[in-house]
Structure formats: structure tokens, C-alpha cells
Amino acid sequence: MATEHAEKALTPTEYIQHHLTFNAQGVKGNTDLQGFWTLHVDTFATSVVLGLVVMLLIWLVARKAQSGVPTKAQAFVELVFGFIDDQVKNIFHGNRHAFIAPAALTVFMWVLVMNAMDFLPVDWVAGAASLIGGPHTNWRPVPTSDVNTTFALALSVWILMIFFAIKVKGLGGWIHEIFCSPFGSPSFKAPKSIGGAIGLLASPLLFLANFAFNMIEYISKPLSHSLRLFGNMYAGEVIFMLIGMLAASSIVGAAAGAIMGAGWAIFHILIVALQAFIFMMMTVVYLSMAHESH
Amino acid sequence: MNINLTLIAQAVAFAILIWFTVKYVWPPLLNAIETRQKEIADGLAAASEGRSALEVAAKKSEITLNEAKQKASEIIGQAEKRATQIVEEAKGNAKEEGERILASAKAEIDQELNRAKEGLRAQVSSLAVAGAEKILRKEIDAKAHSDMLAKLAAEL
Numbered sequence: 001m002a003t004e005h006a007e008k009a010l011t012p013t014e015y016i017q018h019h020l021t022f023n024a025q026g027v028k029g030n031t032d033l034q035g036f037w038t039l040h041v042d043t044f045a046t047s048v049v050l051g052l053v054v055m056l057l058i059w060l061v062a063r064k065a066q067s068g069v070p071t072k073a074q075a076f077v078e079l080v081f082g083f084i085d086d087q088v089k090n091i092f093h094g095n096r097h098a099f100i101a102p103a104a105l106t107v108f109m110w111v112l113v114m115n116a117m118d119f120l121p122v123d124w125v126a127g128a129a130s131l132i133g134g135p136h137t138n139w140r141p142v143p144t145s146d147v148n149t150t151f152a153l154a155l156s157v158w159i160l161m162i163f164f165a166i167k168v169k170g171l172g173g174w175i176h177e178i179f180c181s182p183f184g185s186p187s188f189k190a191p192k193s194i195g196g197a198i199g200l201l202a203s204p205l206l207f208l209a210n211f212a213f214n215m216i217e218y219i220s221k222p223l224s225h226s227l228r229l230f231g232n233m234y235a236g237e238v239i240f241m242l243i244g245m246l247a248a249s250s251i252v253g254a255a256a257g258a259i260m261g262a263g264w265a266i267f268h269i270l271i272v273a274l275q276a277f278i279f280m281m282m283t284v285v286y287l288s289m290a291h292e293s294h
Numbered sequence: 295m296n297i298n299l300t301l302i303a304q305a306v307a308f309a310i311l312i313w314f315t316v317k318y319v320w321p322p323l324l325n326a327i328e329t330r331q332k333e334i335a336d337g338l339a340a341a342s343e344g345r346s347a348l349e350v351a352a353k354k355s356e357i358t359l360n361e362a363k364q365k366a367s368e369i370i371g372q373a374e375k376r377a378t379q380i381v382e383e384a385k386g387n388a389k390e391e392g393e394r395i396l397a398s399a400k401a402e403i404d405q406e407l408n409r410a411k412e413g414l415r416a417q418v419s420s421l422a423v424a425g426a427e428k429i430l431r432k433e434i435d436a437k438a439h440s441d442m443l444a445k446l447a448a449e450l
Contacts (some may be wrong), residue, residue, distance in 0.1 A: 034296070036298050039299045044303050044304065044307070055315060062323045065325070067325075067327075068330070069324075070330075077323065078327060081324075081327065098316075102315040102318065103316065146300065147295060148300035150303040151301050152303075153308055156308050180441060270385030
């Protein structure tokens with residue numbers, strides 16, 4: 001497929017750019033496809049279809065789940081269920097079945113299938129897109145290599161985090177925690193010495209330190225959560241493209257590209273599963289941290 | 295790397311997927327697995343219970359068997375005793391009966407003997423008288439000596 005592009009005298013930069021451009025559509029009369037009112041149709045459609053397919057498949061099995069001898073499909077779904085449930089049980093010590101464990105299942109399965117789109121050869125996807133939508137139709141197959149997806153997930157988790165923190169500790173308790181942990185709150189007892197008086201005067205600085213610390217935590221959590229996944233998947237995609245370009249260079253390059261492509265794809269199986277797992281684990285860790293008071 | 299509406303759309307999709315899983319996917323799976331776990335636990339408990347019940351029953355049956363054996367031997371012993379008793383009784387009865395028969399026979403014999411003696415006595419006296427009569431026909435008066443002979447006969 002890459003050779004097709006070469007015939008059209010596509011430069012490497014153009015090749016990469018073509019593969020890294022979203023199928024963006026303007027909303028509300030947005031025509032320059034910049035700014036907020038733009039929708040990445042490829043990211044959105046792929047992720048929604050994948051999410052629906054995987055969760056509906058699991059639902060079809062779960063709907064007929066029986067306590068007797070399970071079918072093979074049910075055994076497989078129960079395997080996934082048990083895996084997620086065990087992980088959540090080790091981290092979260094509340095009623096995990098009410099929300100956190102099913103949410104973890106959703107996150108894991110959805111991110112896993114979205115990551116797995118990376119296994120589709122990039123040029124096949126681009127070729128299919130140009131066959132259906134005409135030439136120069138962009139279609140990026142991996143929703144998790146779109147920062148919008150990873151931020152959407154991470155920010156949803158972030159909002160849930162704050163929601164659970166307030167739900168468990170109360171609004172007052174949550175605000176108290178932001179200003180009084182992790183360094184503790186000053187005591188306003190009458191000082192017994194000059195040093196004590198200076199300490200008392202300086203002690204409100206503790207509020208500031210606590211607040212700054214918590215703000216850094218609240219900002220870094222969604223960033224590290226989302227950018228880790230995004231970075232891994234984006235890099236994986238780019239490397240596939242570089243291998244594709246090598247394969248398009250010559251016959252020797254094609255042979256080398258085939259071997260390297262196979263190697264990277266095999267290694268990528270690990271990355272795809274591992275990143276989905278890490279994303280799920282961090283979701284569970286953040287949400288259970290929100291339940292614990294300091 | 296531009297943040298746009300896609301983020302909101304993805305977040306909404308995410309929320310719907312989570313809601314769907316929480317509501318429709320997780321509970322039936324959890325229910326099925328927990329029910330199975332309970333069934334297995336119950337089955338294991340019932341099995342061990344059955345095993346101990348079997349042990350108790352085996353012990354009980356052994357005890358019952360022993361009791362039955364003891365009773366049987368007791369009954370046999372009693373029966374033997376009773377049999378001996380009956381035999382002894384029968385022996386006693388037979389002996390008694392024999393003695394009784396013997397005694398009555400003896401009595402009868404005595405009676406016969408006495409009767410014979412009486413007869414003999416009468417015959418001896420009459421024979422003696424007849425003999426004496428024959429010997430002493432002439433010189434002895436039968437009437438004078440009959441009293442004496444009667445006395446003699448009584449002494450026999």
C-alpha cells in the first residue's frame with residue numbers, strides 16, 4: 001500500500017502527515033477545523049463501535065449467565081471478570097461491586113480493544129478509507145492515540161475522583177483535606193515562648209503548602225493518567241509508519257520491513273495489553289484513594 | 295494535539311458504557327459466580343456431613359449387630375436350659391410313672407398272692423383234712439378234730 005503513495009510521489013513527511021491526520025468535521029459552522037467545535041469522526045466512531053461491540057458481547061454472555069456448569073463463552077467472560085475483580089479487591093476495600101469494579105471492567109475492555117486497533121496495518125486502514133470516502137480521506141484507526149480520548153477517560157475518572165471524595169468525606173471534609181493534609185494543620189494554642197509565637201504566626205503557611213501540594217496532585221493525576229496511554233499508543237503507531245516507509249523503499253527494505261513489522265507487532269501485543277491494564281489499575285487506584293481519608 | 299469536542303463526545307460515550315456495565319453486565323455475572331461459589335461450598339459441606347453421618351451409622355449398626363448377637367446367644371442359652379429342664383422333668387415324670395406302675399403291679403401281685411394264699415390255705419386245710427380223713431377214717435372223729443385243724447390252718 002505504501003508503494004501506492006510512492007507512485008503518487010508522496011514524500012515521507014506527507015506520508016506520515018496523511019496517517020496522522022484525523023478525519024475532523026467542523027460543528028456549528030466551524031470550517032477551518034481548528035478550535036473547540038471540531039469532532040474527530042474517526043476517533044469517535046471507532047471508539048463507540050468498539051465499545052458497543054465489546055460490551056454488548058460481554059452483556060450477551062452475562063445476560064444468560066448461570067450458576068451451573070458454564071458455557072465456554074461464559075467461562076471466558078468469567079475469567080476476565082475474575083481477573084478484574086481480583087485486582088480491584090486488592091486495592092479497594094469497600095463495596096467494589098456497586099461501581100468501581102464494573103467501571104474497571106469497562107475501562108479495561110474498552111481501552112484494550114481501542115489499543116488493539118493498532119494491530120491493523122496502517123496502510124490498509126488508509127487504503128480502505130480512500131476506497132470508501134475517496135482519495136485523501138483520513139482515518140486514524142487507534143482512538144487511544146488521540147489525546148482527546150485519553151483525556152476524556154482521565155478527566156472522567158478525575159471528576160469521579162472528586163465526586164467520591166466529596167461523597168465519602170462530605171464537602172467540608174474534602175475542603176479540609178485539601179488545606180490540612182498531607183502536612184497537617186496548625187494548632188492555635190497560646191504560645192509559651194518567642195519561638196512558639198513565631199511558629200504560630202508562620203503556621204498559616206501550612207494551609208498554603210497543603211493546598212499547593214494537593215493542587216499539584218490533582219493536576220498531575222489526569223495528566224500522567226492520560227498521557228501515558230496516549231504516548232505509548234501514538235509512538236507505537238508512528239513506529240509502524242516508519243516501518244511501512246522502510247518497506248516501501250526497496251525490495252531489501254520490504255523484507256526488512258516485514259521482519260521488523262512482525263517483531264514490533266508481536267512486541268506491541270504486550271504494550272496494548274499492558275497499557276490497558278495500567279490505565280485500569282490507575283483508575284482503580286485513584287478512585288480508591290478518593291475513598292480514603294488522610 | 296488539539297483538544298476539541300471529541301473529548302466531550304468520548305467522555306459521554308465512556309459514561310454510557312460505564313453505566314451499561316454497572317447496570318446490566320456486572321450484576322448477572324457477579325450473581326452467577328457467587329451463586330456457584332455458594333453451591334460448591336454447600337455441596338462440600340453436605341459431602342462432609344454425609345461422610346460423618348455414614349460413620350455414625352456404621353458405628354450404630356455395629357452396636358445393634360452386637361446387641362442382636364448377644365440377645366441371640368442369650369435366647370439360645372435360655373432355650374438350651376429350658377430343653378434340659380424339660381428333659382429332666384420328663385425323666386422325673388417317667389420315673390414317677392414307672393414307680394407308680396411298679397407299685398400298683400406289686401400291690402396287684404400281693405393281692406393275687408394273698409388270694410392264692412387264701413385259696414391254698416383253704417385247699418391245704420381241706421387237703422389236710424381229707425388226708426387226715428383218709429388216714430384216720432376209722433378211728434378219728436372228723437367232727438372232734440375239725441376245730442383243731444381249723445386252728446392249724448389259721449396258723450399257716
